[in-house]
Amino acid sequence: MSESLSSVVRAWFGRHGRALPWRENRSLYSTVVSEFMLQQTQVATMLPYYARWMTRFPDFESLAQAVEPEVLFQWQGLGYYSRARNLHRLARAWCTADPKPDSAAAWRRLPGVGPYTAAAVASLAFREPVPVIDGNVIRVLTRLHADPTPVRDSAGARRALAGRAEALLDPNHPGEHNEALMELGATVCLPRNPLCTSCPVLRFCTAGQRGEPERYPRRLRRVRERITRQRLWIVSEQHLLLSRVAGGSKRLAGFLELPDAASLPAKPTRESEILRRTRGISDQTITETIHQLPCSARIREATSDNERWVWAPVSDLESLVLSGPHRRWIDEILTQQSRPEFDASVRDAVPNGYPQRRSR
Numbered sequence: 090m091s092e093s094l095s096s097v098v099r100a101w102f103g104r105h106g107r108a109l110p111w112r113e114n115r116s117l118y119s120t121v122v123s124e125f126m127l128q129q130t131q132v133a134t135m136l137p138y139y140a141r142w143m144t145r146f147p148d149f150e151s152l153a154q155a156v157e158p159e160v161l162f163q164w165q166g167l168g169y170y171s172r173a174r175n176l177h178r179l180a181r182a183w184c185t186a187d188p189k190p191d192s193a194a195a196w197r198r199l200p201g202v203g204p205y206t207a208a209a210v211a212s213l214a215f216r217e218p219v220p221v222i223d224g225n226v227i228r229v230l231t232r233l234h235a236d237p238t239p240v241r242d243s244a245g246a247r248r249a250l251a252g253r254a255e256a257l258l259d260p261n262h263p264g265e266h267n268e269a270l271m272e273l274g275a276t277v278c279l280p281r282n283p284l285c286t287s288c289p290v291l292r293f294c295t296a297g298q299r300g301e302p303e304r305y306p307r308r309l310r311r312v313r314e315r316i317t318r319q320r321l322w323i324v325s326e327q328h329l330l331l332s333r334v335a336g337g338s339k340r341l342a343g344f345l346e347l348p349d350a351a352s353l354p355a356k357p358t359r360e361s362e363i364l365r366r367t368r369g370i371s372d373q374t375i376t377e378t379i380h381q382l383p384c385s386a387r388i389r390e391a392t393s394d395n396e397r398w399v400w401a402p403v404s405d406l407e408s409l410v411l412s413g414p415h416r417r418w419i420d421e422i423l424t425q426q427s428r429p430e431f432d433a434s435v436r437d438a439v440p441n442g443y444p445q446r447r448s449r
């Protein structure tokens with residue numbers, strides 16, 4: 090009998106799969122944590138965060154008992170904080186569930202669990218024969234079949250490719266099959282310059298044999314939105330002005346950040362600019378410019394509302410919950426300003442030794 094694609098890719102995975110901590114110490118909890126962290130984050134980036142998280146929260150129970158500020162603090166740097174909040178809520182739901190959820194359908198009802206995570210958990214932890222279709226698998230499947238259907242987003246691609254994915258799945262080895270196919274996409278069937286000549290499934294792959302893998306998946310072009318924001322750097326008596334993100338923000342409610350200039354009586358100019366950074370989020374390119382301004386009487390008065398505004402001691406910034414970009418900008422500015430060539434009146438506002446490097 091000829092070998093199936095599934096058996097070939099699983100055998101390859103057994104020899105070449107990366108040794109990752111959640112594979113070496115496999116448990117339901119480690120599978121769930123790794124799947125949450127890997128949504129929107131690369132393996133290499135998340136590894137140190139995963140190690141730190143598992144030390145502090147080694148199981149569902151310890152995570153369920155933690156308070157949210159600590160959960161967010163431990164997640165700090167990974168971004169997309171709704172994942173941390175959902176994981177926290179999931180741990181609490183799991184601890185009280187009776188019976189415990191043990192299928193993809195039951196996991197879909199838990200906080201933050203979409204079709205992809207539910208399929209990954211159910212196939213890896215409960216051996217349920219459901220295919221996982223993440224971005225890596227979408228790339229592999231469309232190339233295997235040289236599928237010309239244009240892909241708008243992952244949800245549409247998942248629906249379009251569900252039949253093909255189910256047809257390839259070996260129901261006796263669903264977890265290994267899914268993990269092997271994801272690994273193939275992550276390490277061999279790369280978006281650019283895929284390694285077709287050393288690919289274990291080249292003989293099954295139409296696009297690879299035609300020498301045109303990069304034509305797939307075909308994507309519908311989306312227009313990127315450009316956003317610019319002016320932010321403020323105001324230090325008074327060694328306290329930095331920060332604003333609390335309003336509760337309406339799903340992702341960052343309760344986090345502190347550098348104030349938006351539009352929210353205060355401030356007039357930033359080209360001369361007041363001290364840092365400019367651009368980043369991409371989904372379909373947006375966001376350029377944020379940070380301006381250093383003195384603390385005027387009007388600003389002092391406008392920030393007297395303690396619910397929204399925080400004058401944080403510069404020496405305590407390490408312990409505050411700030412979103413990833415704001416933490417980086419603050420570190421950069423304090424590093425700049427602590428240099429000897431910097432204006433002495435400002436440099437002296439920076440405490441000795443700041444910023445201390447975090448241990449991750």
Ligand code: SF4
Nearest residue numbers: 278285288294297302
């Ligand atoms: S042969 Fe090339 S295109 Fe096909 S699955 Fe392998 S790496 Fe991807």
